[in-house]
Amino acid sequence: MPILPALRLLPLAGLILLTACAQKTPSTLSLDEQPRYCDPLELHEGQEFNLRLPSNPTTGFRWVMRENAAPQLKLLGPEVYTTPEEAGVVGSAGVSTWRFRAVARGEARLELDYRRPWENGVAAAKNFDCRISVK
Numbered sequence: 001m002p003i004l005p006a007l008r009l010l011p012l013a014g015l016i017l018l019t020a021c022a023q024k025t026p027s028t029l030s031l032d033e034q035p036r037y038c039d040p041l042e043l044h045e046g047q048e049f050n051l052r053l054p055s056n057p058t059t060g061f062r063w064v065m066r067e068n069a070a071p072q073l074k075l076l077g078p079e080v081y082t083t084p085e086e087a088g089v090v091g092s093a094g095v096s097t098w099r100f101r102a103v104a105r106g107e108a109r110l111e112l113d114y115r116r117p118w119e120n121g122v123a124a125a126k127n128f129d130c131r132i133s134v135k
Contacts (some may be wrong), residue, residue, distance in 0.1 A: 028052055031128055040131035041110075043102035048076070053112065053128060055081060055096040060116045061125060063096050069108035072134045073100045102134040 025042055026033065028050040043049070053063055068075065076099040083094035100110075110132055113124035 025049070029130070031126065034128060034130060038130035040107065040133040042133050042135065044135055045102055045105060048099065048101045051098045051100065051110070051128075052095050053097075053114070054093060055114070056091070056093040057081060058091040060118075061114055062117065063112045063114050063128070064117055065112050067109045067111040069100075069110040069130075069132045071104045072102060072106050072108040072132055073110065074103045075099070076101055102132075105134050108132045108134075 025047070026037060026049065029037060029041065030052050031054060055061070055063060063079070080097045081094055082097070083092055108131075110128070110130045112128040114126035114128075115122065115124040
């Protein structure tokens with residue numbers, strides 16, 4: 001095949017590749033990715049994903065689930081908090097992780113607030129709000 005016709009196909013191949021990447025649901029979702037994937041986050045029955053949110057429980061703040069996306073999502077265990085090994089400092093920030101499985105078709109919301117649970121009437125410092133669609 002001559003080089004010139006092959007070069008004409010290059011932009012089309014790039015567009016197809018970008019479209020495929022944009023459609024792929026991540027296996028791990030973070031706070032920064034919320035605007036990109038949560039309008040809605042499209043999952044298939046049986047698909048699992050992790051939600052990883054920045055956290056520092058030593059400050060009294062923690063992620064509190066407001067809406068758990070039931071019955072479309074099933075929480076696969078308790079929240080797991082980890083700190084980066086390189087931090088090496090007591091009280092340094094880490095990550096809270098939840099594991100979910102899509103178990104029922106339909107639409108739901110997954111909402112969490114980062115707040116001090118004992119402070120009633122105080123706005124959350126951060127929010128995670130994700131529409132879920134299970135096919």
